[in-house]
Amino acid sequence: DGGITQSPKYLFRKEGQNVTLSCEQNLNHDAMYWYRQDPGQGLRLIYYSQIVNDFQKGDIAEGYSVSREKKESFPLTVTSAQKNPTAFYLCASSISRPQPQHFGDGTRLSIL
Amino acid sequence: DAKTTQPNSMESNEEEPVHLPCNHSTISGTDYIHWYRQLPSQGPEYVIHGLTSNVNNRMASLAIAEDRKSSTLILHRATLRDAAVYYCILRDVRYEKLTFGTGTRLTIIP
Numbered sequence: 001d002g003g004i005t006q007s008p009k010y011l012f013r014k015e016g017q018n019v020t021l022s023c024e025q026n027l028n029h030d031a032m033y034w035y036r037q038d039p040g041q042g043l044r045l046i047y048y049s050q051i052v053n054d055f056q057k058g059d060i061a062e063g064y065s066v067s068r069e070k071k072e073s074f075p076l077t078v079t080s081a082q083k084n085p086t087a088f089y090l091c092a093s094s095i096s097r098p099q100p101q102h103f104g105d106g107t108r109l110s111i112l
Numbered sequence: 113d114a115k116t117t118q119p120n121s122m123e124s125n126e127e128e129p130v131h132l133p134c135n136h137s138t139i140s141g142t143d144y145i146h147w148y149r150q151l152p153s154q155g156p157e158y159v160i161h162g163l164t165s166n167v168n169n170r171m172a173s174l175a176i177a178e179d180r181k182s183s184t185l186i187l188h189r190a191t192l193r194d195a196a197v198y199y200c201i202l203r204d205v206r207y208e209k210l211t212f213g214t215g216t217r218l219t220i221i222p
Contacts (some may be wrong), residue, residue: 004155031208042212044198050208058209090155092182098144098205103155 002027006091006104012112013078013085021076021107023091032074033092033101036060043090049074078109086111116200121217124190132185132216134200137182144203145184146210147174149196156199156212159185195220 004025020062025032031050035043045058049068063082066075074093078085088108092101117135118210122128129160136145145164148156160167160174162183187194199215 006155033208035212042214043210044212045209047168048208056208080175088153097208098146098161098203100146100158101210102160104157105155106153108153 004091004093004102004104006107008087008107009105011107011109013109014112016080018077018079019109021078021089021091021109023076023094023104024072025074025093026072027093027102028071029093029095029102030071030092031096032068033094034038034058034064034074034076035090035092037088037106046076046089069073076093085109090110116202116213118198118200118216120214121219123219123221125165125221126192127189128186130187130190130194131199132142132187132198132218133182134184135182136200136202139202140204142205143222145174145176145180145183146201146203147172148197148210148212150215151159151196157196161196161203166190179184190220192220194218205212 005101007022008084033048034046037043044060045065049055055066088106090106091104094101146161150156158195161174162174187220197215197217201210
């Protein structure tokens with residue numbers, strides 16, 4: 001079945017550590033996105049990529065980095081510069097605007 | 113960004129229709145109306161979207177007001193699996209992001 005796979009489902013980060021969240025899609029979608037969701041709130045856009053080797057900052061990019069070396073993959077690194085990283089992270093993809101975005105099941109990141 | 117307004121919560125009885133309202137009085141001509149729903153600890157699931165005309169799919173119907181300043185998501189026969197937070201979102205074709213509000217928490221009563 002086609003879809004978006006995020007891993008791991010749960011992740012713990014130590015102080016001063018960088019961690020990378022994986023996102024893979026087999027939908028042949030050009031655009032991919034990373035969102036952050038805090039408890040009881042909506043999603044906020046971190047980064048997005050419309051094409052391989054290109055990506056753009058969203059509303060809350062500080063403390064995060066991404067790469068898009070392959071169409072299928074869009075990993076997100078949460079760096080030590082992100083002081084409040086505890087959240088639910090969601091990856092999405094879409095064919096193009098204004099088509100719907102399809103979401104993975106998320107990664108929950110916590111601080112040890 | 114154009115904003116949407118939804119009730120915080122709603123309840124409905126199982127096997128009855130549910131009408132979820134959304135106001136978007138500042139909608140622009142380049143905004144599509146999207147609906148997503150989210151279960152706890154899962155990613156949002158696309159439900160339906162439209163521009164001006166009413167839309168139907170296997171999950172739901174979307175009724176859009178003639179002036180486009182409001183819309184209603186209709187679940188024709190609610191089941192317990194429909195209990196979720198429902199988000200009404202305006203997606204501007206000029207931009208990439210979806211702007212999620214806090215949505216409507218729908219509770220289905222058996």
